[in-house]
Amino acid sequence: MAKPKISSDWLGGCSGCHMSFLDLDERLLDVFALTDIRATPITDLKHPDEDGVDVGLLEGCINNSAHIEVAKMMRERCKILVAFGDCAVFGGVPAMRNFFDLDEVMRCGYINTISTDSEGMVPTDPELAVPQRVQSLNEVVKVDVFLPGCPPSADAIYYTLTELAQGRIPLITGDYLNWH
Amino acid sequence: MATQKITIEPVTRIEGHAKITIRMNDDGTVDHAYLHINEFRGFEKFCEGRLLSEMAYITPRICGICPISHHLAAAKATDAVLGMTPPRPANLLRELMHMGQIIQSHSLHFFELAGPDLLLGFDADPAVRNVVGLVDLDEGLTVKAIQLRKYGQEIIAALGGRKIHPTFVVPGGVNKALTSDQRDTILEGIEQSIATTKVGLDIIKNWAAENKKDIDRFAVFPTGYMSLVTPENGLELYDGKAKLIGSDGNEIVKFEGNDYLDHIAEHVENWSYLKFPYYKPMGYPEGSYRVGPLGRLNVAEKLDTPMASEEHKLFKQLNDGKPVENTLLYHYARMIEVLFCIERVQMLLDDKDILSTDILNTKKDFKGEGVGMLEAPRGTLFHHYKADENEKLTMVNLIVSTGHNNYAMSHSVDMVAKEYINGHEVTEGILNRVEAAVRAHDPCLSCSTHAVGQMPIIINFEDTAGNIVKTIKRD
Secondary structure: OOOOEEEEEEOEOOOHHHHHHHOOOOHHHHHHHHOEEOOOOOOOOOOOOOOOEEEEEEEOEEEEHHHHHHHHHHHHHEEEEEEEOHHHHHOOHHHHHHHOOHHHHHHHHHHHOOOEOOOOOOOOOOOOOOEEEEEOHHHOOOOOEEEOOOOOOHHHHHHHHHHHHOOOOOOOOHHHOOOO | OOOEEEEEOOOHHHHOOEEEEEEEOOOOOEEEEEEEEOOOOOHHHHOOOOEHHHHHHHHHHHOOOOHHHHHHHHHHHHHHHHOOOOOHHHHHHHHHHHHHHHHHHHHHHHHHHHHHHHHHOOOOOOOOOOHHHHHHHOHHHHHHHHHHHHHHHHHHHHHHOOOOOOOOEEOOEEOOOOOHHHHHHHHHOHHHHHHHHHHHHHHHHHHHHHOHHHHHHOOEOOOEEEEEEOOOOEEOOOOOEEEEEOOOOOEEEEEOHHHHHHHEEEEOOOOOOOOEEEEHHHOOOOOOEEOOHHHHHHHOOEOOOHHHHHHHHHHHHOOOOOOOOEHHHHHHHHHHHHHHHHHHHHHHHHOOOOOOOOOEOOOOOOOOEEEEEEEEOOEEEEEEEEEOOOOEEEEEEEEOHHHHOHHHHHHHHHHHHHHHOOOOOOOHHHHHHHHHHHHOOOOOOOOOOOOOOOOOEEEEEEOOOOOEEEEEEEO
16 A cells, blocks of 8 residues: 655644644654655645545634635645644634734734834735735634644654555544643 | 736645735736745733733734743743742743743754655655655654654643643742752753754754755845844843844844843834834835744854854854855754753753742832843744733733744845746746745744745636636645
């Protein structure tokens, strides 16, 4: 049997979930042996394979137009989609900005901050993604597995990946289930 | 006027949220190349109204690669606002955690991110040019590299309970003393960590010797440099004054964190979500400078640990004592700093106060405003807070380390594009150069983020009507 293909990407997050994946340390070699790691932020391929991958992981919340495109592409191309970490599961710390008017948040960052010079402006170049209300991943695409944690522990990630690699849906409970 | 546009997207594998556009003139020359940082989260606004004591726990979520930078900068700013002074042992422990972070972040970048380029080559098959490919090439070295990063992460976990987003600092100190068992465990790891770091130094020195021509041609340009320094102008990462030098290596200014607004301002460009800090008296962009490993080793006159000091002397010889301007030598400087940090770990653990339980000073002298400044792995980081008497935040300003390099990265991209693109033929070699221009700075753009290896790139040539006339693609 071919090794299951895994792909991942990050959206509006801090990359801490991917760092927690790297905290598998020596167990990384087990994961590499068990799976075929395709496009991820730590490899060189660009997008999930066009003919599909078995497992897709997405870290981070949805907070702009570019994130929606990435999430939809991953959903189309993977069989099992994992919401990887608190931000993907429910929005996480970045969702705190939903308590404020988005224009006000932007003006704070680019005009009102104390070190910004008098020529500050909110960037609007059409090349840039358009910010929006922060959403969890399942508000935008269907999610199959929710792996919470900020970040999920390396043990929880190892359990999740090895279960998925062997064709089982992981049951995230006990020590693997945390929200901090 | 620019009539054509080339888009390079995503530049994601360095970071996650960047792309490059190159505007072309009718005659096929480059009008301007832009590096767009494509992510905005808004921490400065949504932290308003939170409690000061929460900041060391909210702001690490800016970046999971160097969360300790924000954990500690927030702690320093919070102490300043509250007028609290941590006892000496607490500062030693905070610095120890910081050393753990720089070891893990630098070794991650060197071995697991840039390593595939250095060891497998820029031209290796993208399908294997990654950490998995490294395992196949040299499993023994890869495991040692993994263990070096793990060593740094375990120092963090010993103090803060876990490796990423730990809970350690509190206003006026830290929440836990170091036990003698923990100290001994960390001490046991020093020897192997130094050995692995020396292997890394050999790799980069050999690579630099073999690729001298590229290094000397590639994005070499003069800028100022900024770093914290000890009172004797040695390398300092946790606490000290910031020193800015000019492109000639001479000191321009030295200042306390509290005075940063007199010296640093940020410019906004409409085409990027990352602001452009500059030295205020010189204006933008003339006052742009660089930070991070290359900046720090250029600013520091000496390193106060024995082995790293010797390496720093060799580094200084590269440009006869003047600042080293070669962007690709960030990798070299990074490895020297790892050595420095491991030696600092030894010194801190040997300190008579390191096991002290005098780790919290609750005496308060409320000031209402404060700045926390330190050297994050990628450069100088500022947290500036104001709070009311209920200790609720009324103002937050953050200048993150990668921001200081924003102009240099953008300028590198523009330089490389202008130098190599002439006419409408764009070769693969040019794509290599453009991506390397960004990656060498080790941008952490979500404070940010890293990527590994090579950026996959699609370049679309559009005519003036916006029709794609040609596509160059590399996955």
